[in-house]
Amino acid sequence: MIAIVDYGAGNIFSVKNALDYLGLENELTADAKKIEAADAVILPGVGAFPAAMNKLCESGLTEIVKAEARKKPFLGICLGMQMLFEKSYEFEECDGLGLIPGSVQKMETPGLIIPHMGWNKLEYGTDCPILHGLGDESYVYFVHSYAAVTEEKYLAAWVEYGGRVPAMVYDGDTVYGAQFHPEKSGSVGLQILKNFGGLIR
Amino acid sequence: MLAKRIIPCLDVRDGKVVKGVKFEGVRDVGDPVALAEIYNEQGADEIVFYDITASYEKRGVMLDVVRETAKRVFVPLTVGGGIKTVDDIRETLRAGADKGSVNSQAVKNPQLIKDGADIFGSQCICVGIDAKKIADGKWTVYINGGRVDMKLDLIDWVKRIEQLGAGEICLNSIDADGTKEGFDLPMLRAVCDAVTIPVIASGGAGKIDDFSEVFEETGATAALAASLFHFGELTVGDVKTHCRSHGIPMRIK
Numbered sequence: 476m477i478a479i480v481d482y483g484a485g486n487i488f489s490v491k492n493a494l495d496y497l498g499l500e501n502e503l504t505a506d507a508k509k510i511e512a513a514d515a516v517i518l519p520g521v522g523a524f525p526a527a528m529n530k531l532c533e534s535g536l537t538e539i540v541k542a543e544a545r546k547k548p549f550l551g552i553c554l555g556m557q558m559l560f561e562k563s564y565e566f567e568e569c570d571g572l573g574l575i576p577g578s579v580q581k582m583e584t585p586g587l588i589i590p591h592m593g594w595n596k597l598e599y600g601t602d603c604p605i606l607h608g609l610g611d612e613s614y615v616y617f618v619h620s621y622a623a624v625t626e627e628k629y630l631a632a633w634v635e636y637g638g639r640v641p642a643m644v645y646d647g648d649t650v651y652g653a654q655f656h657p658e659k660s661g662s663v664g665l666q667i668l669k670n671f672g673g674l675i676r
Numbered sequence: 677m678l679a680k681r682i683i684p685c686l687d688v689r690d691g692k693v694v695k696g697v698k699f700e701g702v703r704d705v706g707d708p709v710a711l712a713e714i715y716n717e718q719g720a721d722e723i724v725f726y727d728i729t730a731s732y733e734k735r736g737v738m739l740d741v742v743r744e745t746a747k748r749v750f751v752p753l754t755v756g757g758g759i760k761t762v763d764d765i766r767e768t769l770r771a772g773a774d775k776g777s778v779n780s781q782a783v784k785n786p787q788l789i790k791d792g793a794d795i796f797g798s799q800c801i802c803v804g805i806d807a808k809k810i811a812d813g814k815w816t817v818y819i820n821g822g823r824v825d826m827k828l829d830l831i832d833w834v835k836r837i838e839q840l841g842a843g844e845i846c847l848n849s850i851d852a853d854g855t856k857e858g859f860d861l862p863m864l865r866a867v868c869d870a871v872t873i874p875v876i877a878s879g880g881a882g883k884i885d886d887f888s889e890v891f892e893e894t895g896a897t898a899a900l901a902a903s904l905f906h907f908g909e910l911t912v913g914d915v916k917t918h919c920r921s922h923g924i925p926m927r928i929k
Contacts, residue, residue, distance in 0.1 A: 488746070488770070488772055489746065489750075489772060489774075492746050492747050492750075492772065493750055495747070496747065496748065496750070521797060521799075522797055588872055588873065588874055588897070589872075590798070590799060590843070591678070592799065592843070592844075592874060593678050593679060593681055593721070593874075593897065593898075594678070594679040594681065594721055594927040595677065595678050595679065596677065596679070596927075612928070614679060614927035616751070616752060618799045634677075634678075635677050636677075636678055658750060659750060659751060659752050659774065660750070660751075661716070661750055661751050661929070662750075662929070664750060665750060
């Protein structure tokens with residue numbers, strides 16, 4: 476079972492719809508025991524970083540999420556991906572989960588529209604199991620104004636938007652983060668979620 | 677590189693697609709969910725449902741359509757028409773839409789844009805505009821499906837809605853709409869120059885070159901069409917292949 480962490484932030488139903496469509500057993504939950512018992516965990520999120528971290532803290536799930544992320548396949552989506560990092564500077568300096576070294580900062584793309592919204596083409600970096608089988612030309616759907624700043628070795632995919640924008644980060648073990656919305660990225664996004672489901676042993 | 681988007685729009689009344697639709701192999705051509713699936717297959721980057729249900733009480737029917745579509749179509753969904761309050765936006769998003777599009781009500785009550793953006797985020801708030809030319813380089817905003825002239829200057833209005841936190845503008849030209857003579861390039865240029873949020877071109881698409889032209893000649897980030905796709909004159913895929921051959925970045929399925 477894949478636990479979708481329901482801490483009151485964002486449109487989690489789309490993620491559930493996509494997993495249901497793929498036939499991957501899942502449950503929206505804020506129950507620490509269920510997250511512990513799950514085979515894999517998805518951390519969704521839309522909105523502002525400090526508000527989302529606060530909500531996660533208020534749900535009493537921060538420590539359990541940190542611990543479980545090291546034990547089983549763990550995917551952060553959009554703001555959930557940004558929360559994997561050590562710090563964010565959205566509105567104020569705010570600590571993240573610290574699962575991947577790096578920070579989250581306002582995008583600097585002179586002459587380009589912010590938010591970075593729409594479909595952009597993945598360019599591949601370090602090998603990442605959940606990006607396997609996607610083909611050369613894979614577009615995924617983004618909506619964000621802040622972006623991760625991290626070391627090259629964690630960068631599994633990026634897109635070009637006034638420079639390299641991290642799209643998929645991977646710690647090389649259990650922690651994955653998608654800046655885009657796989658649940659809104661058509662067949663490419665579904666393949667990524669299917670690959671993620673396939674990590675469950 | 678960010679792709680330009682091609683967006684089919686479905687006009688829905690009481691849960692059925694309104695304009696005549698011709699597709700081979702589809703039994704119920706009036707079923708919005710089935711059509712959304714077809715457009716998804718063709719490579720639509722986003723799908724817009726425009727609710728023209730006359731009675732406010734029947735909004736629930738539209739929400740059911742969104743709910744069913746969201747279970748089968750995994751691209752962004754926008755719902756417009758009949759959204760009057762923050763609660764309407766909330767219900768729309770909860771049903772599985774990614775954006776709510778407000779039009780007449782935003783003109784009557786601009787605070788709706790700000791409240792919606794503050795609560796749900798700018799990315800969820802699209803402002804639809806119907807505008808008509810009154811002189812060279814000058815347009816006014818209409819409401820109620822293009823029937824009532826609000827004597828509101830288009831450029832003043834788009835600047836205002838950007839300040840209020842709108843995430844996107846869907847700009848429909850009343851002059852171009854239905855003519856099939858191409859998008860309203862002067863109006864689109866003027867609006868794209870006035871704001872930094874994404875602008876969707878709407879109204880006037882009649883042939884495949886109209887799409888490449890709007891992306892080559894204006895700053896529009898997306899182009900929307902309804903009847904052209906419904907009548908099967910062009911597929912979304914045809915349009916995208918054509919635009920790409922003009923060097924315009926497109927996501928091809």
